[in-house]
Each structure stands twice: as structure tokens, then as C-alpha cells.
Amino acid sequence: MADLSIDFCGVTSPNPYWLASGPPTNSGEQVMRAFEAGWGGAVWKTLGEPIVNVNSRFGAMDIGSAKVAGFTNIELITDRPLAANFTEMAEVKKRYPDRALIASLMVETREEWREIIRRSEDAGCDAIELNFGCPHGMCERGMGSAVGQEPRVLAEIASWAKEFSSVPVLVKLTPNVGDILEPGLAAVRAGADGLSLINTIKSVIGVDLDLMTPLPAVGGEGTHGGYCGPAVKPIALHMVGALARDMRIRTPLSAIGGVSTWRDAAEFVALGAGSVQVCTAVMHKGYRIIEDLTEGLSEFLDARGMASLTELMGQASPNFREWGDLDLNYRIVADINPDTCIGCQLCYVACLDGAHQCIHTSQSPCHAWHGEPDHAQGPRAQVAAPMEHAAPANMDSRTPWVDEAECIGCNLCALVCPVPGCITMREVAQGSSRESWNERLEAADPQSQG
Amino acid sequence: MPTEQDTSRLKSNRLERHFEDSKPPYSAGEALIEADRCLYCHDAPCVRHCPTTIDIPKFIAQIASGNTRGAATTIFRQNMLGASCARVCPVEEMCVGACVYEQFNGQPIAIGRLQRYATDTACADERSSGRPLFTPAPPIGRRVALIGAGPASLACAAHLALAGVEADIYEREELPGGLNTTGVAPYKMQAESSLAEVEWLLSHGARLRAGVRVGEDIAFASLLEEYDALFIGVGLGRGRTLNLEGPGVWGATELIRAIKTEEGFALPAGASRAVVIGGGNTAIDIARELALLGVTEVTLAYRRREAAMSAYAHELAAARRCGVRLRENLRPLAAVHRGGALCGARFQEVGGNDVVELACDLLAVAAGQTTGVQALGAGVRCNADGTVWVVPGTRRTSLNRVFAGGDCINGGREVVDAAADGRIAAQDMLAAWRSEAARRKRNG
Ligand SMILES: Cc1cc2nc3c(=O)[nH]c(=O)nc-3n(C[C@H](O)[C@H](O)[C@H](O)COP(=O)(O)OP(=O)(O)OC[C@H]3O[C@@H](n4cnc5c(N)ncnc54)[C@H](O)[C@@H]3O)c2cc1C
Ligand SMILES: Cc1cc2nc3c(=O)[nH]c(=O)nc-3n(C[C@H](O)[C@H](O)[C@H](O)COP(=O)(O)O)c2cc1C
Ligand code: SF4
Ligand code: SF4
Ligand code: SF4
Secondary structure (H helix, E strand, C coil): CCECCEEECCEEECCCEEECCCHHHCCHHHHHHHHHHCCCEEECCCECCCCCCCCCCEEEEEECCEEEEEEEECCCCCCCCHHHHHHHHHHHHHHCCCCEEEEEECCCCHHHHHHHHHHHHHCCCCEEEEECCCCCCCHHHCCCHHHHCCHHHHHHHHHHHHHHCCCCEEEECCCCCCCCHHHHHHHHHCCCCEEEECCCEEECCEEECCCCEEECEECCEECCEEEECHHHHHHHHHHHHHHHHCCCCCCCEEEECCCCCHHHHHHHHHCCCCEEEECHHHHHHCHHHHHHHHHHHHHHHHHCCCCEHHHHCCCCHHHCCCHHHCECCCCEEEEECCCCCCCCCHHHHHHHHHCCCCEECCCCCCCHHHCCCCCCCCCCCCCCCCCCCCCCCCCCCCCCEECCCCCCCCCHHHHHCCCCCCEEEEECCCCCCCCEHHHHHHHHCHHHHC | CCCCCCCCCCCCCCHHHHCCCCCCCCCHHHHHHHHHHCCCCCCCHHHHCCCCCCCHHHHHHHHHHCCHHHHHHHHHHHCCCHHHHHHHCCHHHCHHHHCCHHHHCCCCCCHHHHHHHHHHHHHHHHHHHCCCCCCCCCCCCCEEEEECCCHHHHHHHHHHHHCCCEEEEEECCCCCCCHHHHCCCCCCCCHHHHHHHHHHHHCCCCEEEECCCECCCECHHHHHHHCCEEEECCCEEEECCCCCCCCCEEEHHHHHHHHHHCCCCCCCCCCCEEEEECCCHHHHHHHHHHHHCCCCEEEEECCCCHHHCCCCHHHHHHHHHCCCEEECCEEEEEEEEECCEEEEEEEEECCCCCEEEEECCEEEECCCEEECHHHHCCCCCECCCCCECCCCCCCECCCCCEEECCHHHHCCCCHHHHHHHHHHHHHHHHHHHHHHHHHHHHCC
């Protein structure tokens, strides 16, 4: 069994999975149940001056019958008394000393920061996380994403925290910025020991067309909320990956955003994350998802012959390139496996209407196959296209076939095919060697790169 | 189903009321989940296997998007009997049997149940909102008489009425709906659903003249004189009896009709053994109905081997699940009576010399129906098997201005085939009148 334990800027936990700050970490009773279920750590629901929440406060985007593909909330920080939170925190740490316990904090003035950090440390937390991310409710009060979006303010508060804190300081970043490197760098320069990202994305999850109200609806009204859940993973992957690759940022990254399976977690780690936080998936399915989060991850590592999670960390990073560095001469074509094809012809229509018109069916065979002129003009991929291709063996079959000479390898067909593995992309050996756009530019005009 | 009104002609103490739906209606949630599975195939094979070529991926996507009225409209445009077809179509042999999921995981989309959900929900909405799904066009000054108020005529009349044609349906029985009302198995659909559908179809403007036997009460020729066009939708004639007679012996369709529509009808007291003769779907239906009504031993006696049966395999399998047993290679000889009561049926074993006697206190004969169009005295050309000859693409008969559809042209298929015939004939009539009008206009 691979070793899943982590050391994240001095904070250790038996596995990389922490509950993100949110409803699942609202109380000691909950966090203890989560630790009992196997969670490696928990970032407590953000503490600060207790607030008042509104209702309803959640909204979800379903895609067909896939529930909660995206999630939103307009909840604020904790609405429970600070004293109760700290008492429970201390009890949790006492009972589960091996788990990571992190206090998420959000207050305004320098004095308030000093005070709340002291009380957090007294309660026994292993680290603090500065919530500079919440995009609703708190930012209007000059906190949350109002801080996260202002690198200067962010750096100032982060340096206070460093000054007051004897435990590691994590800064939680908001994705509601043009370039994530700016707040990331500001936090690191102010001394942050680690970065957590992403917090939620400013969004309107939907509109109730009966009430004519943005969702979630508070009575007959609504406001923008913070978007999260599976749908935001690609955005989080990009941001975590960008920070991980930046040589100026050498602090560990706690990845958050849409993690619901071990595979999501492995992807974040492969792009450079050191721990993974989860909120929506737990709100959807409960703490026990930790079982396969850990079992699946360790099975994956075992299968790859990796003895520990650290071996996976950053593995995919070097393969991330700018577009201009990608190989223009790499060529693949789609292969349809007639044995598993069920004849839905989604690939056909996707290629016809949405791509390059190179899949054909017995009802609508290729023009070229009929000896008519090619239906597409202009340059294609760099192949000298032999225009004759054999008709499929069985003209009654609904299985489409790919005109290989025309296929540009975009892989749309493989993405829409409902049968796993039925359409594969096969590499076509090329005479020419690797050449990127940047190389081409350079060859054309050596000065321009100087 | 469209409405619950005017089923008053039906009494509530009918035997069919004992049956439950074999495929109960979907809740909204169930429908959404099932609709979501549909792949929205291109050139979808399910559509190709629906005789009325309903755009199935489209209507399913409309259910999924929440446009249930749109889904129903998509269905009805092609098949005005979409509500009953959703219940009675042998979908395993049609749309569902062709669904691509068959080859994937063997779990095809439940197209019939989705169709039922869409049509029932939309018709309920039509009633509660008062917004009709269809608005008939203004009168175009044409009149059509339709003979028989079965699915074929009803579909044709509804399409015509929506196009502004005056459509009069002549039906010899008091209850309209043809075999949809009196024949289809009650675990698929009961008579009130069929009558409610008839009512909805007629609500678009067609008129029903019940209790009129064309050929007896009114001559075919006089209808032809009075109307711009005629549609023959008389179905089939009486069931064959194979000379099996006497107390306790029933024609299958008569027995089914009694179960479905007769007030206070009951099986003979204490009937515990029944024999059904035949190998088609009607034989299977009555066998399954008897088993479901509590007859403990139901035997299906067929004169050839199972593989030669015209009944659908899925229907036979369902009957077997209800306890029906099949006996192959038995050619019926006679009903056996003792003391005036039925006690068995005697068979000759095919390919052997044995005479087999099966004890029973109820014998149902489902040996097919004869054709019945001859009674009309219409003089249309018929095929060798007695069905009406029509031009395939238009359903025109050999007589000018006379169309036909349904069981009387195909020898007994499904409701959906009748619905397709009705629409195709209506479309051809309308097209002919349109080009006639255009011609007249051109010639000044
Ligand atoms: C027992 C049984 C079960 C069936 N189950 C199914 C099923 O599950 N699914 C399915 O799709 N199909 C089923 N069918 C077949 C289906 O019912 C028929 O295909 C369909 O009803 C044919 O419609 P039609 O309009 O052609 O004829 P019919 O339904 O037979 O209607 C003809 C109408 O014309 C009237 N008529 C006849 N002569 C005259 C006259 N001279 N004047 C006035 N009126 C006249 C009759 O009274 C009748 O009402 C079943 C049939 C039977 C017998
Ligand atoms: C209902 C709700 C409340 C949240 N509250 C907080 C919070 O108090 N502090 C905080 O830093 N993040 C909060 N978040 C953001 C999450 O910690 C996390 O960054 C975000 O949801 C993305 O992760 P996910 O896709 O796993 O949910 C909240 C999220 C949700 C859904
Ligand atoms: S999408 Fe896949 S299953 Fe469907 S026709 Fe194309 S190859 Fe076959
Ligand atoms: S009418 Fe019948 S065959 Fe056609 S789609 Fe509906 S259920 Fe299937
Ligand atoms: S074949 Fe099946 S999956 Fe495809 S459109 Fe028809 S019902 Fe949907």
C-alpha cells in the first residue's frame, strides 16, 4: 500500500484529503465524525465576527439527471459564537492529534487579526488559513475576495498574520482575478507558508422563471453567489497548475475545487498540489466518500509502482507547455471499432455539423467515395490525400466509417461516442519531425526571438 | 388519457377493472431520468421502426428539457393515437426493439412509457390550463365520411378536422374506438382510456354517428354521393370458430369484449381450467387474461411448433410468467360436453396418431378473424385474402375518392399501423384538394 501521508509546510496528515472550510466543518461534532470516517484534516468553517445568514442560501446546477454538477452558495462565515468554535476545536485536536486541524479566519482590523490568531493557536490548530476568497457578502464589508483581489491589501494582512502567528499561515486565494499569479505572488512575498485555492467563483447559478428571481432565491429576490463543485475543477486545475509551475512560488499548494473522486485528486497532485480540499462532494454525498478517495488513490499509486504520494507530485507539470511550443506535426486519426459500435451515429453528426465532415454512413456516404469532387476545399492537415476509400464491408450496418485522409484528429467524435473505448485516436507516423509554432517563427525570423 | 368524461356509457362493474397496468405510468421524476438516457441518435433506428415515424429523439429531448406539451405535439403530429399507442404498441418489436441500447447494455429506452408520460401530461395540462394543443383550421368546404370508428378512421378524422374538413364517422356499435375499446388486453389499456381518447380526438371537430351500420342502415353509394371522399376503416369480420361449439366455448374476441365492456360479466363459476386454441397474439392475450383472472390452469394449444407461432416472443414469455402453459402440435377436433356442460377439448396430435383430450371448463378459440369489408357492398377491389387493395403510398382504393386503412387493408396488425394509415390517407386527400384548387385558380 502506497504511503498517502503528507507533510504540508510542516502540517502533517495521514492522507492528503482535508475538508475545505464550509458547512462540513461547521462544528466539532461534525469534524470528529469526519475524522472517524477517515479524513486526513479539516479546515474549520471560517471564523470571524459572527454574522447572520439568509435562506435559501444554496443552489445547484444539474446536467440532465446528473445532480449537482455545479453548486453555489451565498452563505457567510460561521454564524456560531467564537467561543464555542474554539472549545470544540480544542476537543477535536485532543481526540485526533494525528489529523491536520486548520483554522480558517476572516476579520478586519490588525487588532482583530492579532486576537483571533492567538485564540486559534490556543485552541491547538496546526495552521491558519486566511480566507481572502469569499465572493459574496463578506467582500462588501471589505473582507474575503475584496482582499483577495487586491494584491497590496492581501500582502499587508498576510504579513500581519505572519507577524502574529507561530503556526504556518496558508492564504486562500480567490479565482475572481484576471491572473492568479498576482495574488499568489503577493501572498508568497508577504511570507505565506502555503496557498489554498480556489475559493468559489462569482456566479448566478440560475433564474427561477416562475418567480423571475436569480437563484438561490431569498423570498422573491436573489444575488450572485460562489460557484463550486465538479464543474469548476478545470478552472481550479489551471490555476493550481499555473502557480505550481511558477519558479517564484516555492510554497506548497492545497488544491480545492470540484474534487469528488480520487482521480480528481490525483490530477491536482500530478499538476503540483500537496494536499487536496473537498467541500461540495461531501455536502452532496457525505463524509464516507473518503473511503474510495483514499482506497482509489492508493490503488492507483500501487498500480504505477509509486511508493508514496510524493512521487506523483508534479509529474504532469513538465508536460504543460504553452500553445506555441506544441508539435504542429503530430497527427492522429479516429478509429471506430465496429465490434463495440452501437450505431447511434452521434460521431457522424458531430463531425458533420461540428467538425470536419469526415465520418460517413451507408445512408450518406462520402462524396469522394462516389467519385464526386471533394466536399471540402482549402488546406487540410498536411497529408497528400488519396481520395479513394473502400466502402464498408456491410452497407446495411449503421456503423459509420472515418475517411482517414480527411480526418484532422480533433477527437470530437471520440468525445461524443457513448460507448467507452469505441472510438480511439491512432497516431499516424509522420515523415516530418517535431516542429512548434514558436520554432517555425524562429526559423522564419531569428531576430524576432532575440 | 385525454379526459375522464363521457365514459358514462361504460359501467363500472366490468371484469376488466380487476386488471392492473402491466407498465404503470411514469412519475415526472422517472420520466426525466429515463429521458435523460436517450442518446439523441442521428437518423435514429427507433424512428425507422415506428410505423408512424414519430421523431422519437426529439420528443424525448423535449421531455428532458421540460417542454412536455411540445413533446406531445411532436407525437400527435405523426400519430393522433399517440396516447393509446403508448400503452398498446408492441414496442419490443418496434421502436424499443430497434433502440441502440439493445446492443450496448440490453436496456433500451422505454419509449412507450415516455410517450405515455408526454401525452397524458400534456392532455392533463390542456384540460387544466384550457390551452388546447391544437387549433383546427377554418373550414375549407370539404366533407369526408369515415366508416367505422376504430383507430384508423379516428386518426384520419382528427387530421382532417384539424385541417378544416368536416369529418363524419359512421359506427355500427354504440361504443366507439373499435378494437382499441373492445379488444386490447386490459392490463395494457382499459376501455375508458380508449373512450377518453376518442373524445379527445373528436374534440377537434369530427362528428360521431354511432349505431349506424353502413351497408344496411345506409348505403355505401349514398355516402359516396353525399361526401367529397370516403375512408373505409371497418377492421376485420367475425372470428373463426373452427366448428367448435356449444356451452363454454367462446370466440376469443367475443370473450375479451365481454371482459372489457359487459356490465356484470363473470367467468363461469368455479372455472379453474381453460384451454385456448391458437398461436397468435389474441390467443396469448386471452390466455394471459384468464390466468390473471384466477383461472389456475390455462393451456395454450397450438397446432404447430412454438417457432411457427405468429405471436410475439415477448408476449408468449409474459404469458408464461403468468403461468400459461403451451402445448404444441395439437390440431383441434371437437369440444367435449358432458351433461350439457363443457368438460374438455379433443385434439389430434400432429405428426402422431394420438388423440389428446385436455380437460377444461372454458374453451376460447382464437383462430383469426375473417375479413369484413364485403358487407359494405362498396365494390372496392380486394386482395386474394379478402383485404382491401390500396395504393401503398396514399391508401387510395380502386374506387375514385375512396380510401381505406387499418386492419381491413393489412389483415390485422396493430393500432399504430391504423393510425399511420389514417394520417397518410388524410394527407393525400388534403394534397389532392390543394392541387385541385391550385389548378382551378390557374385556369381562372
Ligand atoms: C384481442 C386483440 C388484441 C389486440 N391487442 C393489440 C395491442 O395490444 N396493440 C395493438 O397495437 N393492437 C392490438 N390489436 C390490434 C388492433 O386493435 C387493431 O389493429 C386496430 O384496432 C385496427 O383498427 P381499425 O380501425 O382498422 O379497426 P377496428 O379497431 O376493428 O375498428 C373497426 C370499427 O369499424 C366498425 N364497423 C365495421 N363495419 C362497420 C359498418 N359496416 N358500419 C359501421 N361501422 C362498422 C366496427 O364496429 C369497429 O368499431 C389487438 C386486436 C385484437 C383482436
Ligand atoms: C456552502 C459553502 C460555504 C462555504 N464557506 C466557506 C467559508 O466559510 N470559507 C471558505 O474559505 N470557503 C468557503 N467555501 C468554499 C469552499 O471551501 C471551497 O473553496 C469551494 O467550495 C471549492 O471547493 P469544492 O468544489 O470542493 O466545493 C464554501 C463553499 C460552500 C459550498
Ligand atoms: S458515436 Fe460511437 S457508438 Fe455511436 S456510431 Fe459513432 S462509433 Fe458507433
Ligand atoms: S407509436 Fe408505438 S411504435 Fe411508434 S414510437 Fe410510439 S410506442 Fe413506439
Ligand atoms: S435509438 Fe434509443 S437512444 Fe437512440 S434516439 Fe432512439 S430511443 Fe434514443
